[in-house]
C-alpha cells in the first residue's frame with residue numbers, strides 16, 4: 001500500500017515493513033552483544049512502543065532478560081500537548097539493574113526525558129535507550145540515544161504502533177502525513 005487513509009488524513013508510505021524488520025533485527029543483534037551477562041530489564045513505553053518492543057524482545061537471547069511496561073501520554077491528534085500524563089508506573093524494582101528503555105519515537109524528546117528522570121529515581125545501575133524512530137529537527141532536549149532505527153524529518157507519522165488519534169497503530173509499515181494535508 002503506497003498511501004493510506006487514517007480518519008480524515010492521508011498518509012504516504014515512508015518506511016516499508018521489510019525495512020523496519022531488517023533494522024529491528026540489526027538492533028536486536030547489537031543488543032545481544034552489548035547486554036551479554038547484564039540480566040537486562042527492558043522497559044516498553046506504552047502505548048506506541050508495543051510493536052517495536054515485541055519484535056525486539058522476541059530476538060533477545062541474553063540470559064535472564066525480562067520486560068516491563070510503563071505508560072505515559074502527551075499527544076492529542078498530531079500535536080504534543082507538552083504535558084506528560086503518567087498512566088501506569090513501575091511495579092518492578094529497578095535498583096541496580098541494567099534498564100533498556102524501548103520507545104517507538106523520540107520527537108520533541110519530552111517523553112523520553114521524563115521517562116529517564118523517572119527511571120533514574122529508582123537508582124538503576126545503567127540505562128540504555130532504544131528508539132525505532134528519531135526526529136532530530138524536532139527534538140528540544142539533549143538526549144543520548146544508544147540505538148536508533150531511523151532518523152526522519154519533522155513530519156507526523158503513523159503505523160507500526162504509532163497512532164493518529166488512536167488509529168493506524170496496526171499498520172505494519174510507517175506512513176508520513178501527505179504534504180497537502
Ligand SMILES: O=P(O)(O)OC[C@H]1O[C@H](OP(=O)(O)OP(=O)(O)O)[C@H](O)[C@@H]1O
Nearest residue numbers: 046047048073074075107108109110111
Ligand atoms: O518525543 P515526544 O514529543 O514526547 O513524543 C514521543 C512520544 O509520543 C508518543 O506517545 P503518546 O503520548 O502519543 O502516547 P501513546 O504512546 O499512547 O500514543 C510516542 O509513543 C512517544 O512515547
Ligand code: HPA
Nearest residue numbers: 107155156157158162163
Ligand atoms: O509523528 C508522530 N506520530 C505519532 N505519534 C507521535 N508521537 C510523537 N510523534 C509522533
